[in-house]
Amino acid sequence: MVTPLRCLLIDDEPLAQDLLLDHIAQLPALEVVGVASNALQAIELYQELRPDLLLLDINLPRMNGYELLSSLPGKAPWVIVISGYQEFAFEGFENNVVDFLLKPVTFSRFVRAVTKVQERIQAAEGVSPTLPLATQVLSPTGQLSIKDGNKLINIVCQDIILIEAMSDYVKIQLPGQVVVSHQRVSALEKLLPAPMFIRVNRSFIVNTAKILETNGQRIEMQNGHTIRVGPTYRGVVGSLIRNGL
Structure with missing residues (x-):
């Protein structure tokens, strides 16, 4: 028990x-x-x-x-x-x-x-059976340790612009760098600090501090990336608009 x-x-x-x-x-x-x-x-x-x-x-x-x-x-x-x-x-x-x-x-x-x-x-x-090979742990300094191929990369959460799901992989967009890791986006989502990061459709998680503008239907990121907001997630984005970016 x-x-x-x-x-x-x-x-x-x-x-x-x-x-x-x-x-x-x-x-x-x-x-x-x-x-x-x-x-x-x-x-x-x-x-x-x-x-x-x-x-x-x-x-x-x-x-x-x-x-x-x-x-x-x-x-x-x-x-x-x-x-x-x-x-x-x-x-x-x-x-x-x-x-x-x-x-x-x-x-x-x-x-x-x-x-x-x-x-x-x-x-x-060190007893979790669900941790993927990416060996992901959020440290006290707000960093994620992510496995990219045969490399282990420390990523500061605040630097993440967006995360894109690609089947069993995730693509993490950073300023001037993209990290691809073999893991499910749902597993990574659970480690990200909320409400700094929100899911906006089945494929994308965004850093709210990196949003340039949104009308609740689509989101323009500061790096020029445009993301459509899924119907299921429009309430979350609408709340973000009401409370201010």
Whole structure:
């Protein structure tokens, strides 16, 4: 039997707490060990309980979520940030959070985030049977180690412009360089920090920081590449437009 991840929920909004607790209750892989409504309470519970995972809101009284993270003693826990404000996403990437979820959090999106945590833990422990030959792990510095033929290349995530799926291969477009790796795009997608990277159709993942413009139907990238937005993904792109690129 797999031991569930012990998680500490930190959010000052009762409705958000209730929604997340309902999501957690449906996942045997998670166990709530504590709920905090402010940063000071969260620090006390963290020191007492030493949870595996933090579900962390950013807008907290007196001390925001990222300030809270920097004040925690010992080894940093796995973190999923949950916020109503997309502008906090990039700072989350800099703090090496596993995923960034916008409120209100849907159950399917929450499951994807928890799956990312599980896969990162497996990768860190070297026990994941699903890691492809590309030996891909997101490092604390925000780099991916990708196998390109017989070479291993370290790629800074922020440098990625777009990723194109080609059957059992992916083509990673970088400034002045293209890396081709033997792996599924779905496996790579799970390691990329959200919402910096979004899937816009079955074949393409784009770096939102490299988008020049979009009307919700197509995307113009800064390198001149034009990508059609698939019907399934137009809601995600529409949300990006509403919140600003």
